[in-house]
Amino acid sequence: MSEYVVWFESLGMNDVERVGGKNASLGEMISNLSDAGVQVPGGFATTAQAYWDFLDESGLRPRIEAALEGLDIDDVQELARVGARIREMIVETPFPARLHDEITTAWHQLVERSQKTDLSVAVRSSATAEDLPDASFAGQQETFLNVRGLDDVMRTIRDVFASLFNDRAISYRVHHDFAHSKVALSAGIQEMARTDIGASGVMFTMDTESGFRDVVFVTASNGLGETVVQGSVNPDEFYVHKATLAAGRPAVLRRTLGEKAIKMVYDDDPDSQETVRIVENPEADRMRFCLTDEDVESLGRQAMTIENHYGRPMDIEWGKDGETGRLYILQARPETVKSRDGGQSLKRYQLHERGQVMVEGRAIGQRIGAGRVRVVDDLNDMHMVEAGDVLVTDMTDPDWEPIMKRASAIVTNRGGRTCHAAIIARELGIPAVVGTGNGTDRLTDGTEVTVSCAEGDTGYIYRGIQDFEIRDIELGNMPELPFKIMMNVGNPDRAFDFAQLPNAGVGLARLEFIINRMIGIHPRALLEYDQQSDDLKAVIDNQIAGYDSPVGFYVDKLAEGISTLAASFADQPVIVRMSDFKSNEYANLIGGEAYEPEEENPMIGFRGASRYISEDFRPCFELECQALRKVRNEMGLTNVWIMIPFVRTPDEGRKVVEMLARNGLEKGKDGLKVIMMCELPSNAVLADEFLEIFDGYSIGSNDLTQLTLGLDRDSGLVAHLFEERDPAVKALLHMAIQAANRAGKYVGICGQGPSDHPDLARWLMEEGIDSISLNPDSVVETWLYLGGETA
Numbered sequence: 001m002s003e004y005v006v007w008f009e010s011l012g013m014n015d016v017e018r019v020g021g022k023n024a025s026l027g028e029m030i031s032n033l034s035d036a037g038v039q040v041p042g043g044f045a046t047t048a049q050a051y052w053d054f055l056d057e058s059g060l061r062p063r064i065e066a067a068l069e070g071l072d073i074d075d076v077q078e079l080a081r082v083g084a085r086i087r088e089m090i091v092e093t094p095f096p097a098r099l100h101d102e103i104t105t106a107w108h109q110l111v112e113r114s115q116k117t118d119l120s121v122a123v124r125s126s127a128t129a130e131d132l133p134d135a136s137f138a139g140q141q142e143t144f145l146n147v148r149g150l151d152d153v154m155r156t157i158r159d160v161f162a163s164l165f166n167d168r169a170i171s172y173r174v175h176h177d178f179a180h181s182k183v184a185l186s187a188g189i190q191e192m193a194r195t196d197i198g199a200s201g202v203m204f205t206m207d208t209e210s211g212f213r214d215v216v217f218v219t220a221s222n223g224l225g226e227t228v229v230q231g232s233v234n235p236d237e238f239y240v241h242k243a244t245l246a247a248g249r250p251a252v253l254r255r256t257l258g259e260k261a262i263k264m265v266y267d268d269d270p271d272s273q274e275t276v277r278i279v280e281n282p283e284a285d286r287m288r289f290c291l292t293d294e295d296v297e298s299l300g301r302q303a304m305t306i307e308n309h310y311g312r313p314m315d316i317e318w319g320k321d322g323e324t325g326r327l328y329i330l331q332a333r334p335e336t337v338k339s340r341d342g343g344q345s346l347k348r349y350q351l352h353e354r355g356q357v358m359v360e361g362r363a364i365g366q367r368i369g370a371g372r373v374r375v376v377d378d379l380n381d382m383h384m385v386e387a388g389d390v391l392v393t394d395m396t397d398p399d400w401e402p403i404m405k406r407a408s409a410i411v412t413n414r415g416g417r418t419c420h421a422a423i424i425a426r427e428l429g430i431p432a433v434v435g436t437g438n439g440t441d442r443l444t445d446g447t448e449v450t451v452s453c454a455e456g457d458t459g460y461i462y463r464g465i466q467d468f469e470i471r472d473i474e475l476g477n478m479p480e481l482p483f484k485i486m487m488n489v490g491n492p493d494r495a496f497d498f499a500q501l502p503n504a505g506v507g508l509a510r511l512e513f514i515i516n517r518m519i520g521i522h523p524r525a526l527l528e529y530d531q532q533s534d535d536l537k538a539v540i541d542n543q544i545a546g547y548d549s550p551v552g553f554y555v556d557k558l559a560e561g562i563s564t565l566a567a568s569f570a571d572q573p574v575i576v577r578m579s580d581f582k583s584n585e586y587a588n589l590i591g592g593e594a595y596e597p598e599e600e601n602p603m604i605g606f607r608g609a610s611r612y613i614s615e616d617f618r619p620c621f622e623l624e625c626q627a628l629r630k631v632r633n634e635m636g637l638t639n640v641w642i643m644i645p646f647v648r649t650p651d652e653g654r655k656v657v658e659m660l661a662r663n664g665l666e667k668g669k670d671g672l673k674v675i676m677m678c679e680l681p682s683n684a685v686l687a688d689e690f691l692e693i694f695d696g697y698s699i700g701s702n703d704l705t706q707l708t709l710g711l712d713r714d715s716g717l718v719a720h721l722f723e724e725r726d727p728a729v730k731a732l733l734h735m736a737i738q739a740a741n742r743a744g745k746y747v748g749i750c751g752q753g754p755s756d757h758p759d760l761a762r763w764l765m766e767e768g769i770d771s772i773s774l775n776p777d778s779v780v781e782t783w784l785y786l787g788g789e790t791a
Contacts, residue, residue: 003047003049003102004046004047004049004050004053004098004099004102004103005044005045005046005047005050005102005103005105005106006018006019006044006045006047007042007043007044007045007106008023008026008027008030008040008042008043008044008045008188008190009027009030009031009042010027010031011023011024011026011027011028011030011031011045012024012027012028012031012032013025013028015027016128017048017128018047018048018049018186019045019046019047019048019126019186019188020045020048020125020126020127020128020184020185020186021126021127021128021333022124022125022126022127022186022188022331022333023045023124023126023186023188024126025331025332025333026040026043026045026188026190026331026332027045028309029306029309029329029332030042032309033305033306033309036305036309037301037302037305038302038305038306038329039302039326039327039328039329040328040329040330041190041191041192041193041328041330042110042113042190042191043110043121043188043189043190043191044106044110044188044189045126045186045187045188045189046099046103046157046186046187047186048128048184048185048186050099050102050186051161051184051185051186052184053096053099054093054095054096054099054161057096058093058096060089060090060093061181063089064086064089064165064180065180065181067082067085067086068082068086068170068180071170073170073171073174073175073402074402076167076382076383076402079167079170079171079402080167082170083165083166083167083170086162086165087162087163087165087166088162090158090161090162090165091155091158091159091162093158095154095157095158100154103153103154103157104150106189107150107153107189108150110189110191114191118148119148119191120146120147120148120191120192120266121147121148121153121189121190121191121192122143122144122145122146122147122188122189122190122192122330123143123144123147123153123156123157123159123160123187123188123189123190124143124160124187124188124190124331125141125142125143125160125163125164125185125186125187125188126185126186126187126188127141127164127183127184127185127186128182128183128184128185128186141160141163141164141166141169141185142159142160142163142166143160143226144156144159144160144275145192145224145226145264145275145276146192146196146266146267146275146276147275148275152275153189156187157187157189160185160187161185161187163185164183164185167402168400168401168402171401171402172401175405190330193319193320193321193324193326193328193330194321194322194323194324195223195224195225195319195320195321195322195328196223196224196264196265196266196276196322197223197265197322197323198222198223198319198320198321198322198323198325199220199221199222199223199290199291199319199320199322200220200221200223200224200225200228200317200318200319200320200330201218201219201220201221201225201228201235201236201317201318201418202219202225202228202229202315202316202317202318202418203216203217203218203219203299203300203303203316203318203418204216204217204313204314204315204316204335204418205303205304205306205307205313205314205316205335206313206335207239207496208335208337208417208418208422208426209363209364209365209366209417209496209497210366210496210497210499210500211500212496212497212499212500212568213313214241214242214243214567214568214570215239215240215241215242215253215496215567216239216240216242216245216299216300216303216304217237217238217239217417217418218237218238218239218240218291218296218299218300218303219235219236219237219238219258219416219417219418220235220236220237220238220258220289220290220291221233221235221236221258221260221263221290222260222263222281222285222290223263223264223265223281224263224264224265224276224319225317225318225319225330226264226276227262227263227264227278228416228418228419229317229418229419229420230395230397230415230419230420231395231396231397231412231414231415231416231419231420231421231422231434232262232278232395232414232415233258233259233260233261233262233263233281233414233415233416234258234259234260234261234362234414234415234416234435235258235260235416235418236255236256236257236258236260236289236290236291236546237254237255237256237258237416237417238252238254238255238256238291238296239252239253239254239564240252240253240296240297240299240300241253241563241567241570241635242300242304243567243570244567244635244636244637245297245300245301245304246304247636249634249635249636250293250297250630250634250635251297251300251635252293252296252297253560253563253564253567254492254560254563254564255289255546255556255560257287257288257289257545257546258416259286259435259437260281260285260286260290261280261281261286262278262279262280262281263278263279263281263285264276264277264278264279265277265279287545287546288545288546289546291320295320295327298327299318299327302316302318302327302329303316306329306332310332310334312334312335313334313335314332314333314334314335315332315333315334315335315336316329316331316332316333317329317330317331317332318330336427337423337426337427347367347470347471347472347473348454348470348471348472348473348777349366349367349368349452349454349468349469349470350454350468350469350470350471350777351368351450351452351454351455351466351467351468352466352467352468352469353466353467354452354460354462354466355450355462355463355464355466356462356463356464357460357461357462358442358443358449358461358462358463359411359433359436359438359439359442359443359460359461360433360436360458360459360460360461361411361412361433361434361435361436361437361439361458361459362415362416362417362422362433362434362435362457362458362459363431363433363452363453363454363455363456363457363458363459364417364421364422364425364426364431364432364433364434364453364459365425365426365429365430365431365432365453366431366453366454366497367429367430367431367453367454368431368450368451368452368453368454368468368470369390369407369408369409369430369431369450369451370390370408370409370448370449370450370451370465370466370468371388371389371390371407371408371409371448371449372388372389372390372446372447372448372449373389373390373392373443373444373445373446373447373448373449374386374389374390374391374392374407374445374446375392375393375440375443375444375445376391376392376393376403377393377394377440379400382400382402382403385403385406385407386406387406388406388407388408389406389407389408390407390408390409390410390411390443390449390451390461391403391404391406391407391409391410391411392410392411392412392439392440392443393410393411393412393413393440394412394413394414394440395412395413395414395415395419395420395421396410396412396415396420396421396424397420400420400421401424404421404424404425404428405428407430408430408451409430409431409432409433409451410425410430410431410432410433410434411432411433411434411436411439411443411451411461412432412433412434412435412436412439413435413436413437413438413439413440414434414435414437415434415435416434416435417434419434421434422434431451431452431453431454431459432451432453432459433451433453433459433460433461434459436461439461443461447463448463448464448465449461449462449463449464449465450462450464450465450466450468452466452468454468456491456493456494457493458493473780475501475502475780478502478780478783478784478787479783479784479786479787479788480787481765481783481786481787482765483765483769483770483771483772484504484505484748484770484771484772485502485503485504485771485772485773485774485779485782485783486503486504486505486506486507486508486572486573486575486748486750486771486772486773486774487501487503487505487506487507487773487774487775487776487779488506488507488508488510488750488755488773488774488775488776489506489508489509489565489776490508490509490510490513490514491513491517492514492518492560492561492564492565493517494776495564495565495568495569496568498568498776499568499569501776501779501780502779502780502783503569503572503779504572504573504771505569505572505573505574505575505639506565506569506572506573506574506575506773507575507698507748507749507750507771507772507773508575508577508643508698508750508773509562509565509574509575509576509577510577510580511558511561511562511576511577511578511579511580511624512579512580512581512585513561514557514558514561514562515558515579515581515589516585516589518557518558518560518561519543519553519554519557519558519589520543520589520590521540521543521544521550521554521589521590521591522586522589522590522591522592522595522596523554523619523620523623524591524592524594524595524619524620525540525589525590525591525592525594525595526540526544526550526551526553526554526591527550527551527619527620527623529550529551532591536590536591539590540590540591543590551623554623555623555626555627555630556627558623558624558627558628559627559628559630559631559635562574562576562627562628562631562637562640563630563631563635563637566631566635566637566639566640567637569639570637570639571639572639573639573640573641573673574639574640574641575641575642575643575675575698575748575750575773576628576640576641576642576643577643577644577645577677578612578621578624578642578643578644578645579611579620579621579624580607580608580645580646581607582599582602582603582605582606582607583596583597583598583599583602583605583606583607584596584599584602585602595616601712603706603712604707607645607646608644608645608646608647608648608677609644609645609646609647609648609652609653609655609656610646610648610652612644612656612659613652613655613656613659618659621659622659622663625659625660625663625664625665626663628640628642628665629663629664629665632665632670632672633664633670638670638671638672641672641673641674641675641695642660642665642672642673642674642675643674643675643676643677643698644656644657644674644675644676644677644694645676645677645679645700646677646679646680646703647676647677647680647683647690648680648682649682650686650689650690650692650693653676653690653693653694654693657674657693657694660674667695673695673696673746674694674695675694675695675696675697675698675746676690676693676694676696676697676698677697677698677699677700677703677750678690678697678698678699678700678704678736678747679699679700679701679702679703679704679707679751680703680704680707681704681707681708681732683697683704683736684704684732684733684735684736684739685732685735687735687736687739687740688739688742688743691739691740691743691745694745695745695746696740696745696746696747696748696770697736697740697745697746697747697748698746698747698748698749698750698773699733699736699737699747699748699749699750699751700749700750700751701724701729701733701749701751701752701753701754702724702751702752702753703751704729704732704733704751705722705723705724705726705729705751705753706722708726708728708729708732709721709722709723709726709728709729724751724752724753724756724757724760725753725757725759725760725763730763733749733764733767734767737764737767737768737769738767738768740770741768746770746771747769747770748769748770748771748772748773749764749769749771749772749773750773752775754772754773754774754782755774755775755778755782758781758782758785758786761774761782761785761786762785762786765786
């Protein structure tokens with residue numbers, strides 16, 4: 001006689017047909033990974049045989065088959081009617097005596113094991129066709145939280161069985177060619193941790209957007225995790241670098257504070273029919289991260305253990321018990337979208353024009369879609385969405401999948417990068433912008449828009465149909481070249497994506513891009529926070545929410561940007577240029593006007609090395625040094641080099657190198673290379689002298705060209721004279737390259753010239769330059785051109 005109930009610790013991944021994928025995975029982790037630090041709450045599962053015998057002994061099976069016969073799932077109203085009738089049949093049918101008795105016995109044993117008189121459990125669905133390599137059935141069936149008492153457990157298990165015939169589940173099986181009669185359901189009864197007064201979320205052992213495998217991506221919010229899964233909150237987000245974590249060093253690369261406006265908690269009202277309820281999250285909790293770095297790293301270690309055991313990227317739900325502080329793994333399933341990418345080609349979406357930005361949010365899918373806006377407030381209006389429309393709504397759940405398939409893009413008010421809308425958009429291969437906050441208010445029904453998720457972490461909805469192209473880039477076997485091709489990468493948002501292109505590292509990472517995009521505040525305003533007006537303090541307080549102090553925010557955000565780039569290209573050099581804002585650009589930062597001089601020509605004014613050694617700016621430069629010291633010395637990402645811009649004289653260069661050493665960044669220590677931008681004619685003319693001070697040159701062809709030819713590249717009156725291939729410019733390039741080669745020191749170029757002019761790249765190669773650093777969108781084409789092939 002087969003068992004109807006089995007304990008998790010008796011299960012493993014060979015039991016998918018017996019208890020479904022979810023419950024088999026819980027058993028696998030409890031059985032094999034507990035000693036490795038993976039903590040999974042215990043419980044038991046009903047078997048597939050229990051489900052089949054329940055249907056057969058009650059006579060439900062033929063009635064269900066008859067109801068589904070000839071059903072047209074595209075007829076939404078008929079689908080809803082048939083699904084509701086089947087679910088009602090199951091819920092109203094009592095369990096056979098044997099199944100009832102086995103559940104009763106297991107329940108009493110679980111209560112005894114827990115030593116809790118008022119045990120709360122989750123009753124989870126686990127289908128025997130679930131989380132397969134070519135389809136994700138996650139979210140198709142129901143999970144019920146905070147279930148208490150045997151009577152409620154019995155009723156809820158029937159609800160779980162019935163959820164196999166949700167409208168969405170019926171539709172999904174048909175679309176994926178799974179016969180209804182071949183799929184059984186197992187109910188998992190799992191002890192609940194007190195995550196309602198703690199935190200919960202989802203994590204992936206890869207970046208969900210790019211497929212980058214070297215990080216764990218963690219999302220988190222206060223309360224029960226359903227709000228994150230459903231997308232009803234914009235959660236906190238974290239990236240953990242696997243190799244750094246394995247080395248026992250601080251490994252959190254990036255932190256993004258989510259809005260976390262609401263949370264789901266237990267509903268302990270005895271008069272309520274519900275087990276959970278949604279409440280407003282207190283402002284104090286919204287304005288701080290719901291996990292510490294230690295929590296995030298602990299989750300990262302558990303995630304890596306799970307991934308190593310399964311041998312593939314994983315999608316994991318977790319929870320933090322608010323009473324004990326312990327972190328639990330609640331579910332783990334294979335990731336089924338990005339991990340299927342072959343990796344031999346890349347699809348690139350390029351927007352050629354940008355209209356008015358109507359809404360922005362979190363970008364999902366790295367694609368672009370366009371069409372007519374269709375605002376849908378209620379599922380009853382799903383028939384309004386036609387093929388190619390842009391679906392705009394507050395949030396989605398699995399019931400929305402039939403209309404999501406029709407859309408060219410999806411826009412939601414709520415949700416983060418692991419919410420339902422994001423997961424399904426990836427699976428469908430369409431762009432989605434989630435967490436806009438006001439998409440349904442700002443986008444008018446019937447308006448034509450373009451939805452761009454190809455510009456980094458931020459997704460934009462532009463008014464009108466904008467021109468864009470889709471390119472398939474074949475990576476294959478790139479031809480060998482006598483020098484290295486690096487990339488200019490300023491935006492950490494794109495680092496994981498760009499790292500998958502052929503490359504020899506990052507030849508230029510602009511610190512000012514990180515300051516502008518991730519910080520936005522003048523460093524002096526943070527150093528002198530106490531001297532700011534109350535209004536400015538309020539602006540700063542909002543910007544630095546989640547961080548310990550104004551200065552700590554500046555240093556940590558710089559370190560996050562730098563470490564993200566360094567981790568993305570961990571086996572290659574990442575050359576970080578210290579900040580090179582001009583005075584007018586610094587003045588545009590929050591609080592900046594009070595600290596910046598007015599200059600007639602900031603391009604050749606207070607910038608670069610002159611800034612660093614000045615009394616006014618030196619404390620700000622030291623904050624940049626703190627961030628680099630954190631990345632290199634604490635996190636161990638020693639592939640980071642330092643580059644100093646706009647060094648007018650050798651004396652300036654010596655003073656900056658001495659300042660770096662005083663700030664814990666000594667040239668040569670732990671392999672640290674300190675190079676300089678060669679961007680003034682004096683740098684080429686006195687190259688031998690400059691190269692005695694620095695480890696090499698990176699040529700900035702933009703500034704070198706305008707200073708050699710005596711023109712302002714931003715002036716339309718003389719812009720036609722700007723030419724990096726001018727003989728005078730090439731003469732200086734030749735001097736710099738030959739001087740570096742004689743000294744046996746590094747010489748590369750990171751200016752725009754080689755990206756725009758492949759023939760200049762060839763000339764530089766022939767001159768003996770060590771590397772050229774290109775914009776990512778020109779890497780493959782230029783590489784193939786230099787190798788004698790065509791893109």
